[in-house]
Amino acid sequence: EDVVKIGQIEALTGATATYGWMSAQGSKVAVEEINAKGGFKVGDRTYKLELQQVDTRGEPREATVQFRKMMEEKVHFVFGPFLTNVFNAIEPIANQNNGKFLLFAGATSAHAALGKPDHDYLLRTWNWDAGSAGFGKLMVDYLKKLNTRKVAMLFQNDAFGKTAVDIYSALFKDAGIELQVELFEPGTKDFSAVLAKLAAGKPDILFPGYSDAVLYDIVRQSTESGFGNRFFLVRGSIGPALKNKDAIEDYIAYVPKYFEGAEKTEPKVRAFIESYQKQFKREFPYDQAPLCSSSCYDHVYMLVEAMQKAGTVDDVAKIRAALMSMTYEGMWRIKYDKTGEAVFGFDVVHVRKGGAIERVPYDPTKE
Amino acid sequence: MLDVSNLSVSYGKQKVIREVSFKLEKGEVVTLIGPNAAGKSTTLRTLAGLKKADRGTIHLAGKDITESSTVDRVRAGLVLVPEGRQIFTKLSVHENLIIGAYHRADRDHASDDQERIFSMFPRLRERRDQKAGSMSGGEQQMLAIGRGLMSRPALMLLDEPTLGLAPIIIEELGRIVRNLAREGLTILLAEQNAMMALGCTDRAYVLQSGRIVTSGNAKELSETTEVKQMYLSA
Amino acid sequence: MTQLVIGQLLNGVIVGTLYGIIALGVTLTFGLTGVVNFALGAFMMLGAYATWYLYDVVGFPYPVAVIGAVVVVSIFGYVSDLALFRFTRGNLVNGLLVSIGMISVFEALVLAAFTTTPKDLTYVLPGALKVAGIVLPKIKVAVAAVFLAVILGTYLALTRTWLGRAAFAYAQNPEAAALMGIRTGRLQTIVVVYSTALAGLGGGLYASMYSIEPTIGSAYVLKAVEAAILAGVGSVLGALGGGIILGISENIGSVFFSSAFRDAYGLVFLILILLVRPGGLFGDRS
Amino acid sequence: MKYAISVGLLLALAVPAFVHSDSMLAIAIYGFMAASLAVSFNLIFGFTGQLSMFHAASFGVSAYVVTILVTTFGWNFWLAIVPALAIVVILSLIVGTICFRFKLKEFYFAVVTLAFSEVLRLITLNWNSVTNGSLGITIVDTPKIWTPSGTFAIAGGVAWYYVTLALLVVVYAVCSRVLKSWIGRCLAAIRLNDQLGETLGIDVFKYKLLGFAIGSGLAGLVGAFYGFYAGFVEPHFLSISLGLDIIAMVLLGGVNSLIGPVVGALVLTALPHVIELSAELRIALYGSILIFVILVMPKGIVGLLTSRNHAA
């Protein structure tokens, strides 16, 4: 019986683990499902998947060693990393192995590397803030429509925070919106001082980043102490809004999919959530970056489909070509643009005081 | 009161105390004299439970305490005033004394006893609130003795109590020891200063290289030429 | 501006009491067992999770949940003392590393049981007090009051009781303490367990103010260690004072300068104070 | 002992002839650099008795200085090491002078050096224009070596393997010479009873500072190389967790010798890659090993082995 190895290189523990940990679970669900069904056929042979997940702990050095090992073990498909600094660290090693494997990266900094020489291996599975199909611009436009003149950005002082600030500073500038920026140390729980300081600048809306862990605290502290009750965010869930629904005025969030709603209307989403619950025997974490697990889940299936289309499990150039030319219909409809950046739809969710939810879907794959 | 028989103690492979036996009656003052490294401190530390004996038994007031912990021995009335004082350097004189009464049932009334100690060593009263660690060597020695008395022991072990004391205080100490014995306290002294020791004790044991070589009535012992030569001329 | 500053001054005090309660545990354990128990942060995290579990999952009333959490954490503390800390007494570095090892173990346990997903307790006491334009969340005020009461109670207990005296004596000379009839082993166990209970209480109340994750402890224990040192090890009220000074310097520093340097403000303060008084603000000069 | 070390060194020299796996070499290379850090740390910690939390800062500052000089200002790598070491030594002299003048000891010293180290980390993290903040700096240059048969770049696992092995040998040799000299005795006196040492005529302040500066300088030397092998520098280089990892390595190997930290560092670097476990289990295992080592082998691996020998 033949196996196809899939590697996944993410932080599974440590302070930066939230997204990597969820991603790892999504691919795990997909792999177990596929194997439980007896694997998949390419040509006349049946293959099973072997998932190798390593924990970088968010440490670039650790990641480089683990990544080297994957390359030596001839893993042709690697998912991750999500973290920008980890991606930067393994990039040179990946370049040396160009042509031998495909990397389904998530890091924002991977955007800039797409299409560069020696980067044929690189695909970017999440269309993030930056780029033509990214949602950053759409979000800023949405704000503009609300007559926003000044935004206060409050981000974690880490690699992603810095990247986000760079991206959005430019976007806000183009849109003519004034910007106030404060960065906080990872691990901060009391935002009172920095919120008070930002509030003193009288912004129209607060733009906090970027994981639920801090969102719950920021939204609560900001509304409780009267520092502001309008929020705008591009990561995380609407959980904090619903929890403080009577204290907020507006809460506008980019959500790849509004899972609580989608679960009721889309059978594929329902199936995924059930499968997740069966696999891990726990509640599905709606407010914990469900996009990471679900998108990894979809991408595993998409990859399998691409292998079947290409008729090979190890000719990565062919598989890449197949990926680039296909449209996958899973929980999302996913395409790759010509640079290798994934394009798929997402929702803007606007929660208003009292908990009323308005959902504005965008689907760039249709254009 | 105290009955030690066939006590042997060693550090690692080195035997320091060999088959030592002796007895103390209630109210008696007995001295262990002997040159440096004879094993006096080791004997006392073993009696106090700070050091484990290899062999032999220790009975206090008829009870076998060979295996008891230091704390249990203190509670049974056996108190050691250790060599080198070991006072609580960061506590004041007053606090050091009070802590001496820690294990007593009536410890909340310990201040009466403190007065008694102050009258024995007036210097301590003058220094009541000074940090014990900053006191002179001799003052610390007085404090250590005072602290030992605060626990109202039945048997008190004094390890070189004259260490660093001025002659006038040594003489005073001799008087204090005799008075305490008269009040019913049993005292075991370990001393180099045989002159003082023999002057205030009833009986003495001479310890050499971990063995008891002579023993007897203090007066008689101090007459023997051997002891005279060895210990009294300093 | 003055409102902003006063508001943050008060917030600094409140945050400082939380540092203070953990710092008290640090100070007591260090003073008595010679070990810096870094795992107090992990105990605090356990306390927070236990409270969340008892309150939000099981459904006990909040105070009962907190008390339950304190009990649970104390049991963990007792077991870890019996199994581990007993063997590292008086050895700063070994104790430090054992406690760091424990952090890993506890974090792994919580991770396995509850995942990295942050938990946010159902609000216990929502709303805020507004006085002269300064807004203070009710829950923070209440929590700070409890911490203050506990620290002052500990102070009174330690200065007025024999247990406290014995503790101080033991810290200085264990052998002499034994000669005074002080049961040293038991005393140390009491202190280790008490400081873990404090951490459990800290965690339980923490959970009512902030969201919780398996890693919350590490930041707080560092702050607590800084507070304890700043105050001078061994000083009970100093732990509180040190915590408050740290809390204030962080909050006020963040208002006037970049918040990205938040942790540095307390540290600079710490360095300055130790240079003027090498034994800490409330400690003796030595 | 000498014999064992020589044999170990010979074996180490031969390794690349047998091991062709790039990731194995990478583990060895990181192991050597960790070992160099641990050995230099133990000069301050094990032999002078100062629990310095400044080691990661020395390491990181030097890594940054060399990187910035090379990538931004186009300096030659070897030349850039000189100012980097100078800066590290000066910083350690400043920090050391402050701590030792004010007689900060033990835990107080640890926390104050930690404070300095954290302040430096925060500066590195937030001085965006120079350090590129949290993203760190990617390094593409490779240092070159001149030999009679031409210059060649230090690139690839094997070259770095030998370079870092040489680095370890240099660091080890420096520490060993220092400890065998009169300085070593002064350091021991300081560690065990500085008041007595002072009355015997030892300038406690000077030798404390000397030990601290030598150890920190050596950490700086490691930092200079580290970034160029890893391919990046980032603010985590100065983090507390690196400092704690170094302590763990030293204790695992044994504080009382120079070779102990080497052993501890190699073991701790390799361990996570040898045993593959789920993430939760792995941290639990790491914690348990740490606890086990300290409770069961308080003298570390080397201490355990040598005491066995003595008994036999």
Place this chain on the structure above:
Amino acid sequence: MLLDVKSLTKRFGGLTAVSNVAFGIERGEIIGIFGPNGSGKTTTLSLIAGILKPTSGVILWKGNDISNLSPFEVAQQGLVKTFQNPQLFPELTVVEHMRIACHLHIKRELGIGRLRTLIGGMPVGLDRLLEQKIDQVLALCRLSSQRNEHAAALSYGGEKMLGVAMGMLCEPELLLLDEPASGLGHDEIANLDAVLRDLKSHGVTLCIIDHKVGFLGRLADRSIALHHGAVIASGKTSDVLADESVVAAYLGKKHA
């Protein structure tokens, strides 16, 4: 005058531990310091040795004021003090203590040339000389048999003698001894007496505190007596010990 102490005063808070003390020491003599407990003897020697800083007053060493030097600088000038409570390097053996005490000798001998030993090691001749000297001093102090034992295993008397031995290895011109004989037995005191006389004959000046009046009374040429921090008597030792105020404050009864 080798050492000249002028109006030396030391206050601790409200307590004046040393008050206006003045005395001089000539090269080659042995001077004794007597006085009741807490009279300021140790404090005086600590001031001279630089361990404490005087509140006021000057300490002239060969004419230079040394009152603001650190202990190690004072030691380098040739003034070494031993401790009343024995001080040790825990973990080290007796001979290792002695090697550390050779620090000043090596420093004097090699100076900056010590840097060369970093590469080449210690000159063989010097090394051998030092080891010989260590053995000699250990023999004198009756510590030879415990040469390789941990110093913590010594009895109290042994610890005190180790202090004296280390002091001797520093090769001081003036050795300040704080109660060297306390805790020593008769035999050891006799030996100490001989050792100190021998030191004197080799030109070392000695200043000794002790409560063993018999021992120090025989040894010291000249003495001073302190009481409440002030000098109450000075001069020939026998005269000082016969002084009425000394008898009243210190001896309790006339000393033989």
